[in-house]
Amino acid sequence: MKFIYTLILALLLAAAGTISLNAQKSSINVPLPFDRYYDLEDLYKAIEVLNEAFPELTTAEVITQSEEGRDVWAFTINNPETGDHLAKPGVYVDGNIHGNEIQATEVVLYLMNYLLTNYGEVEKITELVDRNAFYFVPSVNVDGRYHFFNNANTPSTNRGLRVPGDGIRDAVSDRSISNDLNNDGSITQMRKRDPFGQWNTHPEDPRLMVRAEPGEFGEWTLLGQERYDITEDTQISEDAERYVDPNRDWGSNWAPPYVQRGAGDYPFMGNVSKAIAEYMVGRPNIIMVFAFHNTGGMFLRGPGTKARGPLNPSDVAVYDILGENAEKIVPGYDYLISWKDLYSTYGDFTEFTYNTIGAFSFVGELFMARQETYAAYEDLMSADHESLGFGTTTEQDLQRLKFNDNVAHGTLFKEWEPFDHPIYGEIEIGGWAKMSTRISHPFMLKDMAHRNAAAVLFAAAQTPKVEMEITRNERIDDNLNRVRVRLVNHNAIPTMTNHAVQNQLYPQDMLTAEGNNIRVVAGGRVTDRYRDRVNYKEHRPELQFLRVPGTSVVYYDFLVEGNGELTINYNSRKAGQRTANTTIN
Ligand SMILES: [Zn+2]
Secondary structure (H helix, E strand, O other), X not given: OHHHHHHHHHHHHHHXXXXXXXXXXXXXXXXXXXXXXXXXXHHHHHHHHHHHHOOOOEEEEEEEEOOOXXXXXXXXXXXXXXXXXXXXXXXXXXXXXXXXXXXXXXHHHHHHHHHHHHOOOOHHHHHHHHHOEEEEEOOOOHHHHHHHHHOOEOOOOOOOOOEOOOXXXXXXXXXXXXXXXXXXXEOOEEEEEEEEEOEEEOOOOOOOEEEOOOOOOEEEEEEEEOOOOOOOOOOOOOOOOEOOOHHHOOOOOOOOOOOOOOOOOOOOOOHHHHHHHHHHHOOOOEEEEEEEEEOOOEEEEOOOOHHHOOOOHHHHHHHHHHHHHHHHHOOOOEEEEHHHHHOOOOOOHHHHHHHHHOOEEEEEEEOOHHHOOOOOHHHHHHOOOOOOOOOOOHHHHHHHHHHHHHOOOOOOEEEEEXXXXXXXXXXXXXXXXXXXXXXXXXXHHHHHHHHHHHHHHHHHOOOOOEEEEEEEEEEEEOOEEEEXXXXXXXXXXXXXXXXXXXXXXXXXXXXXXXXXXXXXXXXXXXXEOOOOEEEEOOOOOOEEEEOOOOOEEEEEEEEEEEOEEEEEEEEEOOOEEEEEEEEEO
């Protein structure tokens, strides 16, 4: 007996052991954890588990393969019980088009997970899911993401497409620009003692390098990123990968490489930009776009260049509602115009989505270096926004080093260490680690993801919500009825951008009146509903073209003769379809 008990106990222990081993192997379950960054394998797993947990609400599909053959996934959240996804306003969210800007993916995953796990639990979220179709591409640049996690990098490398480059034209391409000389997983900086140097260590913290005073020599020379001469020709880093920026690859206001570094040979050169463009063209309901990047704490809207001229004022008014609220939802972030407040860009993604797809479009620049502060609360609150965007000030770097020491416990900065370099001799290697500078420590990840997801959800709550009603049906002559139709858009986003109307991107919303034994004699937009003034359309009065602006009401009159059932149909690419009926007699 005792033997059997022992056997059972052993079996139980073995089973428990198996379970815990599996849990270790794959700890990604629903709800998704946000105490870590997802490498590419984890990302694929996260998409799979969400799809499996919510099969009735989600679709996961591979839309293309990257240059190196990795799958690019798109993910849809739509409730089929409230209609086909194409019949609802579409909200598209992506991230990580720049391979190193990894936390953009966690923001997208957070939003997916948040919508699904709160559906049916939180009224506001349930309504958002029921009324919209959500489209996600959590990682656009999967090659970049793979290499950022799996290879040594600086915080800024592996941004672009994996397009071969051969700087020295010896038919061997892609010898890396940098090398992790000390094998610590990060590409950091090289410094060498030099009596004729231009740099000194900071008196408060010798880890920080500062320029020598004008007119004086410093004690150090900075030699740039860790690297050596891979082709043994005494030149360094001349055979780097070619830099093609996937966010300069879109077929709208595109410019060639001599105008803008990072442009490819032609628009849509990258597999994924081509695939996403086709994906969006196949989803003409997309009215709202967010593309997440790092860094700087910004919500950027177009235009990308000054030459495009200012956007239409009525579109700007909509952007302002969304952008000014996003600023408040994510404290410290600023709502800005990209060419004016940052720099000009040609052929970027949101230029394409606004100009060609007809969607209100934001770039979300995640993370602010000034969040990694080591300061009293009142100093933090009074800190100016000078270092907005890129780079940091010396004062901020001193704080960040203390933050590294006492809050992140040394994980953000690689201490300077001596190294014997094949060309430079005795040098030191050190500096900000790969997982620093542009991404927050994981303990700050969830807060950042939640607030930025909330900014997207604010916009999703403003997608056009149109109600149609027949408000009048009266006989005005022997055989003539006046039928008045009212269309109300309850939300801030119009059913079409003004830009789309003015540039005739696609046919406007359509309002039709038809019925057996009924002839539409006249029809048009009501310009004064109290005096029955109507701007009649000359040809085909039974078909009216329109747009319903944000939070507004429009009226249309149809004068019809005959007897029977009259059907009014409203059909909008972005706002869906509505039908109303009335009897003419
Ligand atoms: Zn970016």
